[in-house]
Amino acid sequence: MSYISRRLAPVTVIILMGVGATACQQQSVAQVEPGAATVLTGLRIIDGTGGAPVEQGTIVIRDGRVVAVGVLSDDQIPAGATTIDLAGKTVMPGMIDAHGHVRAENDQMPVREDLLRRLRVLADYGVTTVVSLGQLANGETLELAKLRDEQDSIGDLDRARIYTSGPSIQGQKSAAEARESVAQRVSMNADRIKFHMADGGNREMSADTYGAIIDEAHKGGYRTYAHIFSVNEADEVLDAGIDVIAHSIRDQDVGQALIDKIQARDVAYIPTLTRDLSVFIYEGTPAFLEDPFFLRGVSLYHEEIPTLTSPEHQQEIREDEDAQAIKPALEQANRNLKILSDAGITIAMGTDVGGGGGRWQGYFEHVELEMMVEAGLTPMQALVAATGAAARVSGLDHLGTIAPGRVADLLVLDANPLDDILNTREIHSVWIAGRRIGADDTN
Numbered sequence: 001m002s003y004i005s006r007r008l009a010p011v012t013v014i015i016l017m018g019v020g021a022t023a024c025q026q027q028s029v030a031q032v033e034p035g036a037a038t039v040l041t042g043l044r045i046i047d048g049t050g051g052a053p054v055e056q057g058t059i060v061i062r063d064g065r066v067v068a069v070g071v072l073s074d075d076q077i078p079a080g081a082t083t084i085d086l087a088g089k090t091v092m093p094g095m096i097d098a099h100g101h102v103r104a105e106n107d108q109m110p111v112r113e114d115l116l117r118r119l120r121v122l123a124d125y126g127v128t129t130v131v132s133l134g135q136l137a138n139g140e141t142l143e144l145a146k147l148r149d150e151q152d153s154i155g156d157l158d159r160a161r162i163y164t165s166g167p168s169i170q171g172q173k174s175a176a177e178a179r180e181s182v183a184q185r186v187s188m189n190a191d192r193i194k195f196h197m198a199d200g201g202n203r204e205m206s207a208d209t210y211g212a213i214i215d216e217a218h219k220g221g222y223r224t225y226a227h228i229f230s231v232n233e234a235d236e237v238l239d240a241g242i243d244v245i246a247h248s249i250r251d252q253d254v255g256q257a258l259i260d261k262i263q264a265r266d267v268a269y270i271p272t273l274t275r276d277l278s279v280f281i282y283e284g285t286p287a288f289l290e291d292p293f294f295l296r297g298v299s300l301y302h303e304e305i306p307t308l309t310s311p312e313h314q315q316e317i318r319e320d321e322d323a324q325a326i327k328p329a330l331e332q333a334n335r336n337l338k339i340l341s342d343a344g345i346t347i348a349m350g351t352d353v354g355g356g357g358g359r360w361q362g363y364f365e366h367v368e369l370e371m372m373v374e375a376g377l378t379p380m381q382a383l384v385a386a387t388g389a390a391a392r393v394s395g396l397d398h399l400g401t402i403a404p405g406r407v408a409d410l411l412v413l414d415a416n417p418l419d420d421i422l423n424t425r426e427i428h429s430v431w432i433a434g435r436r437i438g439a440d441d442t443n
């Protein structure tokens with residue numbers, strides 16, 4: 001594959017900013033200046049909406065955004081554009097992890113550097129956006145919010161986009177405390193709110209308390225996520241007005257009454273199957289630690305491997321009742337994912353990566369997709385969960401699908417993931433805001 005090398009022309013933001021998607025598409029025909037556009041051709045396009053893939057498709061990108069997509073006629077290709085032949089490849093939107101974590105965990109390096117290297121590993125795996133639902137420290141939250149505020153204006157962004165809830169709210173004793181805790185996160189510049197229904201299995205917040213969290217968050221226009229485990233907890237947060245259920249329901253089959261409640265307010269459901277896998281899988285040494293695709297992230301992952309593979313740690317997991325209890329809980333999670341998906345509930349891909357030992361940022365998003373398909377979703381349903389649906393659930397309307405006006409964050413694959421979901425691992429290239437990352441200084 002040879003790439004025609006040419007720098008993007010100086011950004012002409014004014015033309016595109018402030019106009020709607022349709023206007024962008026129309027302008028792409030007549031007003032694109034020579035050299036200002038990048039055109040990707042010959043692609044199978046999975047656009048992230050769930051619609052049938054386009055064969056032999058073309059994507060026109062300008063100023064980091066898609067301006068036209070589909071089987072385009074010659075007059076839709078701007079004269080003088082940089083054309084890149086990607087015949088035989090499949091493109092999908094860059095993945096969005098709707099429930100991950102990005103935390104500074106290495107005290108040997110500056111916070112910002114630690115956060116950035118994690119975001120770069122995510123991007124290298126084709127995860128171009130991560131919603132971090134739970135920080136450990138306030139300084140970390142402030143730094144992530146800074147990175148978020150910078151990302152839309154960086155022309156050569158080389159890492160995943162980040163959004164953050166700040167620290168998850170846990171164990172508040174009163175509605176007043178709950179409201180204050182929301183205000184603290186807003187003052188840290190968080191962009192959404194997350195809370196735990198239970199704190200370590202007990203000290204559950206009262207309905208008044210978590211209700212106050214949701215109410216206070218909604219007053220400020222913030223989407224609110226709940227960490228839950230059971231049908232009852234899900235039922236309670238639904239009554240209180242939750243927007244997103246951030247983990248699987250893992251104690252019993254979801255019944256029709258709960259499905260109706262979820263549907264009535266179009267609440268989204270994030271399974272985080274790999275989170276549960278990570279709780280018990282290190283009772284032994286999982287084979288994937290040798291997987292070349294896992295090793296792609298080893299520059300980051302190596303710090304955790306010695307602990308996870310030590311005989312002492314493995315024995316601890318084997319003897320830990322809570323860890324062992326997650327095995328049947330994961331089976332239940334798989335069943336409920338299929339039930340909810342079949343019922344038409346919006347499913348978003350989320351993993352809890354970075355939220356504990358052995359939850360690999362980058363690698364586990366691909367494993368999550370594999371597990372979703374094993375649970376009974378079609379590859380297309382899993383891909384939508386990781387792209388268009390994840391964007392919608394996360395309130396990120398500029399991301400998640402390949403459509404005029406959307407940011408051109410793309411994952412180009414050597415094989416078709418609709419044939420086999422494992423083909424999301426056949427990464428040809430990752431593009432952020434219309435630029436291929438990791439490729440010298442072109443495109």
Ligand SMILES: [Zn+2]
Nearest residue numbers: 133134352355
């Ligand atoms: Zn989490």
